[in-house]
Amino acid sequence: AQSVTQLGSHVSVSEGALVLLRCNYSSSVPPYLFWYVQYPNQGLQLLLKYTTGATLVKGINGFEAEFKKSETSFHLTKPSAHMSDAAEYFCAVKRNTGFQKLVFGTGTRLLVSP
């Protein structure tokens, strides 16, 4: 079965600093991986996804993530944090064959200070 672990329920950075949100997955077959963002009292919005091909994936709002099979990781990064990046971020995995549910991590809340 697939699973996702997000290290750190809260991450605090200063505006302009590097953002690094960690995600490790477990999957017996090559996975499809996703990062979603959620602003308070709103639904989830897709930031980026990895299915096949290039392992460095660029998403919206300047975020990117790199699929590292050897480390079973899909960490989310952004070179310079902005106040508007403050939100909760969810990593999710889906098996790449047949219908499989989207399995979410427990989320990481990003706090950005001026």
Place this chain on the structure above:
Amino acid sequence: DGGITQSPKYLFRKEGQNVTLSCEQNLNHDAMYWYRQDPGQGLRLIYYSQIVNDFQKGDIAEGYSVSREKKESFPLTVTSAQKNPTAFYLCASSIDWGTKNIQYFGAGTRLSVL
């Protein structure tokens, strides 16, 4: 604009009462999903529907029921059997149930118990 509409935004349930959460999409998507979100637990799948007139239980279906009589609509009923209904409920849809397809989310309904 196409999207997913959830209503109401806030809902209160009395003891022993059934309540129904609405989810409507105009994206012409075949697949629809209901998730429950609790603090620190990420999103958990309640029910999903791959096509009209068909639906399947997710991980936490007990105390919930759904119907899928129209492609656009996937209402969720929280029954009196659900003893801890307080949560944020999110509806999602995807083009079909294929593995690459992205799930798009509504803005959610926050359910509380009076």
